[in-house]
Amino acid sequence: MQPIRFGVQINNLDAPDLADRIHRYEDYGFSSINAIDHLVYPEWSPLTTLGVISGLTESAAVGSPALSLLIHHPLELARAGAVLAAVSAGGCELGLGAGWLSDDWRTVGRELEPAADRVQRVEEAIRIIRSLWTQETTKISGRFYTVDSAVPAMSLPLPAVPKIVLGHEYVDLELAGRYADIVSLWPFTAQTLASADLQMRAWAAAGTIEYVGEIADIARRSAIDAGRDPDALEFQMEIPVQVVEDDTEVLHRRLTSLSSSGTTPVSMISSEMLDTSIFLAGRPGDVRDRIRRQRDETGLNYLVLQRNETTEDWGDLERLVENIVEPLTGQ
Numbered sequence: 001m002q003p004i005r006f007g008v009q010i011n012n013l014d015a016p017d018l019a020d021r022i023h024r025y026e027d028y029g030f031s032s033i034n035a036i037d038h039l040v041y042p043e044w045s046p047l048t049t050l051g052v053i054s055g056l057t058e059s060a061a062v063g064s065p066a067l068s069l070l071i072h073h074p075l076e077l078a079r080a081g082a083v084l085a086a087v088s089a090g091g092c093e094l095g096l097g098a099g100w101l102s103d104d105w106r107t108v109g110r111e112l113e114p115a116a117d118r119v120q121r122v123e124e125a126i127r128i129i130r131s132l133w134t135q136e137t138t139k140i141s142g143r144f145y146t147v148d149s150a151v152p153a154m155s156l157p158l159p160a161v162p163k164i165v166l167g168h169e170y171v172d173l174e175l176a177g178r179y180a181d182i183v184s185l186w187p188f189t190a191q192t193l194a195s196a197d198l199q200m201r202a203w204a205a206a207g208t209i210e211y212v213g214e215i216a217d218i219a220r221r222s223a224i225d226a227g228r229d230p231d232a233l234e235f236q237m238e239i240p241v242q243v244v245e246d247d248t249e250v251l252h253r254r255l256t257s258l259s260s261s262g263t264t265p266v267s268m269i270s271s272e273m274l275d276t277s278i279f280l281a282g283r284p285g286d287v288r289d290r291i292r293r294q295r296d297e298t299g300l301n302y303l304v305l306q307r308n309e310t311t312e313d314w315g316d317l318e319r320l321v322e323n324i325v326e327p328l329t330g331q
Contacts, residue, residue, distance in 0.1 A: 010033065036238075069098065173215055187207040
């Protein structure tokens with residue numbers, strides 16, 4: 001069983017305070033600093049952001065649960081990942097995403113590809129990226145990508161090889177078992193894709209320990225079939241809401257006042273937020289117990305806290321660190 005660890009995800013930053021913000025995250029014990037990748041939300045370019053952050057790190061890795069292959073060519077991701085792994089103090093966790101959000105596809109004038117096509121696209125991208133990290137020349141012709149005589153971004157062997165993150169959308173969990181170092185879990189269901197207004201509520205409802213265990217097992221079985229050790233996999237989830245309070249009245253008041261998480265509406269009653277894997281919500285002891293239980297029962301050991309506001313609420317984060325991050329890290 002992998003030890004519990006935490007990362008942070010940031011989409012928008014206040015440039016003058018960037019270095020201080022990164023170093024404080026590291027001081028608080030976060031093992032990674034992440035960016036996500038969509039076209040329809042106002043967020044910094046993730047590869048540019050990670051490149052800037054990597055040069056500031058003193059201990060953390062940089063990465064993303066999913067960089068979209070709708071937006072980025074595998075050649076670009078392979079070269080960027082190699083540089084980020086070499087520069088960042090903690091290396092690079094390079095997530096590859098099939099691109100699940102239909103609005104992103106419409107932004108570039110395309111319709112969302114069928115799930116089977118997106119899975120094949122991801123697998124072709126993995127072959128290209130791995131080749132660029134290990135071969136002096138890459139020549140691959142596939143259904144979605146053709147690469148002829150591509151060379152690595154830096155001399156081989158690479159000074160540090162990025163970790164591959166896969167599985168953010170349920171359609172590529174089998175790929176994650178075959179290829180990933182880190183499996184990114186998210187409780188996608190048909191309902192969450194049907195209506196943006198229902199997404200957060202539907203995701204939360206699906207985020208039971210039992211369902212998370214089921215989707216993690218898809219990757220584990222695939223790893224076994226591929227001759228890999230399933231116990232070597234890490235399992236990661238993004239956490240959009242973090243409200244941890246000893247006082248039950250304060251807890252429910254804070255949860256009731258939530259209107260959104262980043263760009264996603266949170267139209268939920270507080271009781272719906274207390275028993276889902278995608279939120280850290282509740283009394284500190286209850287939250288710690290749930291995190292330990294879900295790690296023991298599902299393997300989910302790596303929680304990435306979304307801290308997507310332009311400025312950080314350091315008092316709130318310090319309470320999270322004191323009550324959750326410090327007591328659990330390494331267990």
